[in-house]
Amino acid sequence: MKHISILIPQGTSSLSNIEGTFQILSEVNNLRAEMRQAPLFNIQMVGLATEAKQRNGLFTIKPDVVFEDVKKTDLIIIPAMHGNLPAALEMNKDLLPWVVKQYKNGAEVASYCIGAFFLAQTGLLKGKQCATHWKLANEFRRMYPDVNLVDDKIMTEEDGIYTSGGAYSYLNLLLYLVEKYAGRDVAILMSKAFMIDIDRDSQSPFIIFQGQKTHEDEPIKKAQVFIEKNFQDKITVDQLAGMLALGRRNLERRFKKATSNTVIEYIQRVKIEAAKKNFETSRKNINEVMYDVGYSDTKAFRTIFRKITGLSPIEYRNKYNKEAATLA
Structure with missing residues (x-):
């Protein structure tokens, strides 16, 4: 039997992460009981204290055990922690060495959503x-x-460490773990019972590109603003470098450091974000939207659109604009 430790942090945690994990893993045990098989999971909620108040006391969770009393576990689940992240990390810092120790002793570790920070x-x-x-x-x-x-992925797995993307994508990681521990047939049954879309592997269609401006490099911010105001036009790196009186290599280095994108990637993402909004709200066809955002090569537009969103322009429009889809 695998021992599962669902962490119950102090502060504000994702109750859906905690309860959803407990419910689905418990249902795996129930299914096995119906088949006259031994339970697969020993599920415990593990906390810093015997009581964890959440949402400013609106909810209270009572962990089964405090972390010092768990000497050996097989899988640690870290839920999302909301609110002020540095404060949440400080509040729960005593759990950090315990997680490391358990991992070194053979436990696997999975984080959901912004539990990745912890x-x-x-x-x-x-x-x-x-x-x-x-x-x-x-x-x-x-x-x-x-x-x-890798902010486009629903989940990652490396050396016994798992992470999931935003919000309810934790369900996809949870199903993946169920499949690993209980088999594909059980994972499919759980996906049907809880109506979870199994094998979804990208959160790209859900990303809203808002530009990365939480940095202090003012010339780069000026370049970003210029791109966002003039994305329909052909913008070159040399043009931006001349406008800012910077060398091309210096601009590219600083731009990448500040935004995590190259200049060309940033221009592409701004264009594609504008195209996405067009597809969501208008009845324009693919070519009209393509020209509106400054592309003239249909193949290039489709390729870049799919690379960024994980969907073709038609698939994206049909997914997010029902009116346009019915007219197609």
């Missing part, structure tokens, strides 16, 4: 891939530059 704080993610909520991708990169953040 997992990164342990140091276990150094040099490894990691997913988190796309909205906090820039903040994560700033705080943990030695982690390979």
